[in-house]
Amino acid sequence: MRAKRWVRYTKGLLKEIGIEPERLEMFNMSSSMATAFAEAVEEMTRRAKELGPSPLKRKKEAA
Amino acid sequence: MIVGQRKPFDEIKSYVDGCQRILVLGCGTCVAVCMAGGEKEVQILASQLRIAFKEEGKDVQVDEETILRQCDREYFDTLKDRVDKYDVVISMACGAGVQLAAELFPHRVVVPALNTTFIGIAEKEGVWSEKCRACSNCLLAETGGICPITICPKGLVNGPCGGTNHGKCEVDKNKDCAWTLIYRRLEGQGRLEKIREIHPPKNYKVQTTPATIWHAAYREEEA
Numbered sequence: 001m002r003a004k005r006w007v008r009y010t011k012g013l014l015k016e017i018g019i020e021p022e023r024l025e026m027f028n029m030s031s032s033m034a035t036a037f038a039e040a041v042e043e044m045t046r047r048a049k050e051l052g053p054s055p056l057k058r059k060k061e062a063a
Numbered sequence: 064m065i066v067g068q069r070k071p072f073d074e075i076k077s078y079v080d081g082c083q084r085i086l087v088l089g090c091g092t093c094v095a096v097c098m099a100g101g102e103k104e105v106q107i108l109a110s111q112l113r114i115a116f117k118e119e120g121k122d123v124q125v126d127e128e129t130i131l132r133q134c135d136r137e138y139f140d141t142l143k144d145r146v147d148k149y150d151v152v153i154s155m156a157c158g159a160g161v162q163l164a165a166e167l168f169p170h171r172v173v174v175p176a177l178n179t180t181f182i183g184i185a186e187k188e189g190v191w192s193e194k195c196r197a198c199s200n201c202l203l204a205e206t207g208g209i210c211p212i213t214i215c216p217k218g219l220v221n222g223p224c225g226g227t228n229h230g231k232c233e234v235d236k237n238k239d240c241a242w243t244l245i246y247r248r249l250e251g252q253g254r255l256e257k258i259r260e261i262h263p264p265k266n267y268k269v270q271t272t273p274a275t276i277w278h279a280a281y282r283e284e285e286a
Contacts, residue, residue: 016072017115
């Protein structure tokens with residue numbers, strides 16, 4: 001519960017500085033939940049591809 | 064303790080836009096406990112600023128420092144030689160700390176990162192509530208240790224008023240009536256007769272602004 005709160009707070013911090021909060025996520029699972037882990041990795045990979053490079057990198061490339 | 068809340072990031076950043084060298088200065092006492100201006104919060108704000116400036120393609124130096132207390136001069140000693148190299152100091156202390164920093168470094172711009180909110184207590188992790196208005200004329204001995212000046216929105220010294228409703232306040236139904244709390248506390252202590260005592264109007268004359276107090280041991284020496 002505590003980590004969930006802090007992840008939500010950190011998403012807000014990222015949003016404040018113009019970084020998409022979707023880049024950060026918390027998934028609940030135990031160490032034996034391999035399928036859930038793989039799905040979480042896939043989800044984050046999908047999001048990363050969809051969002052593209054981070055705003056910081058985009059700026060650097062544009063310069 | 065003194066409770067504060069961090070200002071919105073955009074407001075803080077607007078204070079330092081155009082600066083090249085920034086010091087984010089934390090305070091390790093009250094505002095560290097209320098997770099607003101201690102070492103961790105300094106790290107968070109400094110990181111946010113670095114990322115935000117980088118996004119804008121600006122090369123800005125953002126340094127971090129936290130001292131034990133910003134309301135005591137001696138804790139600033141370690142900073143005296145370093146502050147001159149910064150354009151601006153962002154103080155994450157309460158209003159008192161910000162003002163002392165500004166007084167000690169008059170040639171540097173000192174800006175606040177927090178809104179100082181109240182004197183209060185921790186209710187649970189991440190939640191604080193106001194308990195004292197620093198009125199210079201404490202009534203807690205008469206009121207079972209519950210402050211009617213702070214807890215009652217009307218600040219009544221003789222209560223309750225006609226607006227008390229099943230232990231809740233007419234001003235805000237979600238809040239307890241201070242005088243009901245006082246009644247129950249005194250009842251539990253077997254001192255209910257205290258509630259019948261009429262308190263004279265509160266002496267607001269002693270609540271001077273700005274107030275200065277001298278500890279009795281030091282008063283004579285300075286006189």
